[in-house]
Amino acid sequence: MPKRVVVESPARLHFGVVNPFNNEYRLYVSAGVAISRPKTRVVTYPDRGLHIEGCRSEELLKRLEPLIDVLKLKKGHVIVEECAPAHVGLGSTTQLLLSAARALLITNEITNVSMIDIAKLLKLGRVSGVGTYVHMYGGFVVDAGRKRQTDFPKLLLRLPFPEEWRFVVIIPKGKGLDEHLEYQIFRTAKPAAPEVVWRASFMLLHELVPAIIEQDFDAFSKALSELQRTVGLMFREYQGGIFAHYSNVAIDALLSAGVVGVGQSSWGPAVYGVVRGAERAHSIASSIKALLSDSEVFVADPDNRGAVVKIELVD
Numbered sequence: 598m599p600k601r602v603v604v605e606s607p608a609r610l611h612f613g614v615v616n617p618f619n620n621e622y623r624l625y626v627s628a629g630v631a632i633s634r635p636k637t638r639v640v641t642y643p644d645r646g647l648h649i650e651g652c653r654s655e656e657l658l659k660r661l662e663p664l665i666d667v668l669k670l671k672k673g674h675v676i677v678e679e680c681a682p683a684h685v686g687l688g689s690t691t692q693l694l695l696s697a698a699r700a701l702l703i704t705n706e707i708t709n710v711s712m713i714d715i716a717k718l719l720k721l722g723r724v725s726g727v728g729t730y731v732h733m734y735g736g737f738v739v740d741a742g743r744k745r746q747t748d749f750p751k752l753l754l755r756l757p758f759p760e761e762w763r764f765v766v767i768i769p770k771g772k773g774l775d776e777h778l779e780y781q782i783f784r785t786a787k788p789a790a791p792e793v794v795w796r797a798s799f800m801l802l803h804e805l806v807p808a809i810i811e812q813d814f815d816a817f818s819k820a821l822s823e824l825q826r827t828v829g830l831m832f833r834e835y836q837g838g839i840f841a842h843y844s845n846v847a848i849d850a851l852l853s854a855g856v857v858g859v860g861q862s863s864w865g866p867a868v869y870g871v872v873r874g875a876e877r878a879h880s881i882a883s884s885i886k887a888l889l890s891d892s893e894v895f896v897a898d899p900d901n902r903g904a905v906v907k908i909e910l911v912d
Contacts, residue, residue, distance in 0.1 A: 691728030818858030
């Protein structure tokens with residue numbers, strides 16, 4: 598009986614880059630968490646020739662060419678059934694590339710290539726490894742950033758994220774920067790003041806991480822907001838403020854609803870607020886939907902599994 602390979606992967610929220618610009622210290626060091634939606638779902642049929650269709654198929658084929666050429670992939674009909682919206686801050690491109698690549702490797706019976714090798718081949722992780730690590734492991738992750746000789750950010754830590762905490766996610770109209778513009782900024786930006794870098798590092802490693810370990814919701818909320826505002830100081834010249842201009846109204850809506858822990862994911866426009874309990878999260882989301890009718894608003898659970906791979910029989 599024929600089979601198919603199904604890969605489903607979570608989206609991610611980015612909590613910030615500790616040192617984006619100052620070459621005197623280890624660069625980047627990034628943190629983020631996997632969330633349950635919007636999912637990426639890729640289905641691949643091994644008994645058919647190599648072909649890609651569905652969501653962002655042309656872009657996906659072009660980005661996968663290095664993998665296809667190096668590993669001489671010959672088979673696998675790939676159908677992208679679901680994908681997260683591009684360039685809104687949810688890490689959609691990384692999840693799409695890794696999900697399709699993973700399905701194709703299984704389809705072509707290639708077992709000696711790691712997910713990190715795949716990510717490097719696809720030119721992921723030039724700044725942050727968070728997307729790759731939430732794909733692999735789910736939960737909350739921090740990467741170790743880069744020195745000049747680092748070819749991919751190492752995983753510094755991975756923690757299960759408290760599952761009773763929820764995220765109210767708001768996606769206002771607008772688009773964040775694509776990878777090329779982002780890379781240009783990281784290459785040419787002026788160094789941030791050392792004390793700002795130090796404060797961002799302190800808030801992440803001394804406050805945010807212990808709050809997750811101790812499942813201290815109030816401490817986490819305060820640390821998240823302070824980390825985001827500190828990181829925002831380093832990016833304000835490039836996005837128009839502590840938060841991007843298209844994200845400000847959504848941030849204000851969360852704060853007005855009583856949410857303490859808020860942030861902007863990557864370049865936005867997606868923003869998020871952490872809320873204790875599903876009932877309160879859905880109540881806040883409903884009130885914000887009524888207020889911001891032109892924005893997408895939803896509640897997402899933390900995802901502590903990462904990408905799920907299934908081999909299914911086909912009738």
